[in-house]
Amino acid sequence: NAGVMQNPRHLVRRRGQEARLRCSPMKGHSHVYWYRQLPEEGLKFMVYLQKENIIDESGMPKERFSAEFPKEGPSILRIQQVVRGDSAAYFCASSPSTGNSNQPQHFGDGTRLSIL
Amino acid sequence: GQQLNQSPQSMFIQEGEDVSMNCTSSSIFNTWLWYKQDPGEGPVLLIALYKAGELTSNGRLTAQFGITRKDSFLNISASIPSDVGIYFCAGWTRTGANSKLTFGKGITLSVRP
Numbered sequence: 001n002a003g004v005m006q007n008p009r010h011l012v013r014r015r016g017q018e019a020r021l022r023c024s025p026m027k028g029h030s031h032v033y034w035y036r037q038l039p040e041e042g043l044k045f046m047v048y049l050q051k052e053n054i055i056d057e058s059g060m061p062k063e064r065f066s067a068e069f070p071k072e073g074p075s076i077l078r079i080q081q082v083v084r085g086d087s088a089a090y091f092c093a094s095s096p097s098t099g100n101s102n103q104p105q106h107f108g109d110g111t112r113l114s115i116l
Numbered sequence: 117g118q119q120l121n122q123s124p125q126s127m128f129i130q131e132g133e134d135v136s137m138n139c140t141s142s143s144i145f146n147t148w149l150w151y152k153q154d155p156g157e158g159p160v161l162l163i164a165l166y167k168a169g170e171l172t173s174n175g176r177l178t179a180q181f182g183i184t185r186k187d188s189f190l191n192i193s194a195s196i197p198s199d200v201g202i203y204f205c206a207g208w209t210r211t212g213a214n215s216k217l218t219f220g221k222g223i224t225l226s227v228r229p
Contacts, residue, residue: 004158033217042120042204042219043159056216091158093217104149105217107158 004094004108012114013082021077021111025094032075033093033105034067043091049075079113087115118143120205120220128226133195137203137223140187145207148181148188149217153202162203163190195227
C-alpha cells in the first residue's frame, strides 16, 4: 500500500506528557500537511511542510505544538505538555507538488489522540 | 477567515434515490474538492474541480464548480448502502508559496436499505 501512512493510529497520553505523531507521505510526494479534526467538525489546517522547511504554520497553536519534515524519515507533529483540549483526530495529507496546477491532497487514516 | 458552508448537517435517503449536496463560500477558491470520510478513517478524495463551470463525473458521482467560484455541488445517483459516510467539500487557495485546504463541516449521509 503506497498511501499516506500515519502512526500510531491511537495514542493515549496523560496531561503534561508529550505526544509524537508520525506521517510518511505517499511515495514521490514531497509536500506534507497536518490537519486536526474534532467530533462533528471538518478538518482544520495546521501546518504545511516541505522537506526540511515549514512553508505555512498559520494554523498551528503558538505554544506546545511543533512540526518537522526532515530530509530523511517521516514528518513529525509534536505536542508538548498535552492538555485535555488536545484530544482530537490528527490527519496528515501529502501531495507531489503544488507547482502551477493544484495537486489534490491524499490523506492518511489519522491518529486519534486521547488525553486522560 | 475563509469558511465553507455545508447544510444540512445530516441527510437521510432511501436506497436507490439520488441526493444532491451543496457547498457555498463567501470567498473565491481556485479548486474545489469533494471528500468522503468513513468512521475511523481519513478522507478519501472523490472528485477534484479545477475550472469555474467545470462538470466532472466519477461513476455515480457528479460534481460542478460554480461559475462564481464560490460554490460547488455534488450529486450521488442511485444511492447504495456503502454511500453512507460524511461528505466534505474543500476549497483550495494558494497565496504565494503557501497552499492550504479549507474544509466545510461535512454532511453525514444515511442510506436506508
